[in-house]
Amino acid sequence: MSNETQVVVVSIDTLKELISTAVKEQLTPFEQRLKEALPEKPPLSDRLYINDVAKLLGGISRPTIDSYRKQGILPPPQYTPKNRPYWTREHIKQTLSRSKNGWKFDL
Secondary structure, three states, X not given: OOOOOXXXXXXXXXXXXXXXXXXXXXHHHHXXXXXXXXXXXXXXXXXXXXXXXXXXXXXXXXXXXXXHHHHOOOOOOEEOOOOOEEEEHHHHHHHHHOOOOOOOOOO
């Protein structure tokens, strides 16, 4: 080996790509172990909160939703860990299909 200094010219884009590739290669095994260690959470996309239900039922107000809950027109909600009420689309469909009102909204 000689003590000569060599200069290598690399563009910024090439350097970014090299660093990105190296980081991805290092993180891939870690991500895989993490996925295996953590349990899967159910998707939250089927949750309908009060505003979502109000929109689905034709843009009714929040007090109307509260009234429907008290009257039993809407089923009792489930609650998030932060005590936020929600329903699933299927639960609301089942309840409204049994309604005497002949519910007209297509959920």
